[in-house]
Amino acid sequence: MRCYLHTLLVGVFLVVISSLLVFKPSSPRRDPGHSQGAPPLSSSYRGPGERLRTQSGGDERMHVSVVACGPRLEETLVMLKSAVLFSVRRLHFHIFAEDDLHLSFRRALDSWPVEVRQCFIFTVYPITFPSDHALEWKKLFKPCASQRLFLPLILKAVDSVLYVDTDVLFLRPVDDLWALLSRFDAGQLAAMAPEHEEPRIGWYNRFARHPYYGVTGVNSGVMLMNMTRIRDKRFKNDMTPVPLRWGEMLMPLLQKYKLNITWGDQDLLNIIFHHNPETLNVFPCQWNYRPDHCIYGSNCGPAEREGVFILHGNRGVFHDDKQPAFRAVYNAIQKYPFGEDMATSLLQPLEVVLQSTTHTYCGRAGPLLTKRLQRSVHTHRRRP
Structure with missing residues (x-):
């Protein structure tokens, strides 16, 4: 994942810099008004609600x-x-x-x-x-x-x-x-x-x-x-x-x-x-797409154009048979094994299941449920 690789690369960078500082014969004296080093990448936390900020605040x-x-x-x-x-x-x-x-x-x-x-x-x-x-x-x-x-x-x-x-x-x-x-x-x-x-x-x-x-x-x-x-x-x-x-x-x-x-x-x-x-x-x-947006006909215009961004399975539809398209998305993410290719282990199996739900109101909106997800998956695959 990108955040893991980012953290790893930063760690390697800091090790290299530390080595240079240790073995360099001499180095310019820091001006007291300058920063004594780059701020950490993120905050640290100590228990409920107690936050430590980065050096930059x-x-x-x-x-x-x-x-x-x-x-x-x-x-x-x-x-x-x-x-x-x-x-x-x-x-x-x-x-x-x-x-x-x-x-x-x-x-x-x-x-x-x-x-x-x-x-x-x-x-x-x-x-x-x-x-x-x-x-x-x-x-x-x-x-x-x-x-x-x-x-x-x-x-x-x-x-x-x-x-x-x-x-x-x-x-x-x-x-x-x-x-x-x-x-x-x-x-x-x-x-x-x-x-x-x-x-x-x-x-x-x-x-x-x-x-x-x-x-x-x-x-x-x-x-x-x-x-x-x-x-x-x-x-x-x-x-x-x-x-x-x-x-x-x-x-x-x-x-x-x-x-x-x-x-x-x-x-x-x-x-x-x-x-x-x-x-x-x-x-x-599309940031809060619910069954009401598809069971009475498609009535979320932004999702029609750009896809669903957040799927909200209220009324228990992730766990019953009322809206199998919603349940299919939930099951796909639940069953996806961390670390496997998301295109073949998450997206493709989901698309197959969604094809079997087109007889339902929200099943007809199946392409909206995967439109933005496809982009998210492919963007993730291109990350270093």
């Missing part, structure tokens, strides 16, 4: 967070695997999980090949909610899903993070979505995809009993966050004329709307960004 890793409760271990590992397969820069996975899953995560990730482990580090955290209302938050919608609301308050030393649900697969490098952070304008602090592209089949605009963002709402299964900005921002709301900080706002918001929300924390995020629309960047649906 930057953090070169991409931070990806996920919340896993109940029988979500294997699904989460497949998601993490998809992130590692194609990404160029190193990753830091922040895994929030129930206590009985911690050892399983550590054993599974530590068992991956050394060259793969060079591409990421991970930290496993306990599920953590405010003590006064912990049970209420934990049971909101899916078990533990509302943990994502508290990431800015828990990962205090992390500047930005990409949150994804466990039932997500990366078909394009994480780097490309991470790059969107640098394109936020001065007021934007998060990015998500629309809940629906077509208002006629939208849920929020037809059924919601609370405020929501834009025309059809947003889906929080893939959410890019500048958490420094979130922590610093004071948010407009419909509970008080005084803008509130993120941590001050969450519980009052739940108390006000808990009888009117259906999708838990996603609904709360929609309410927040309804009142603060200027703070949200909306990215295209």
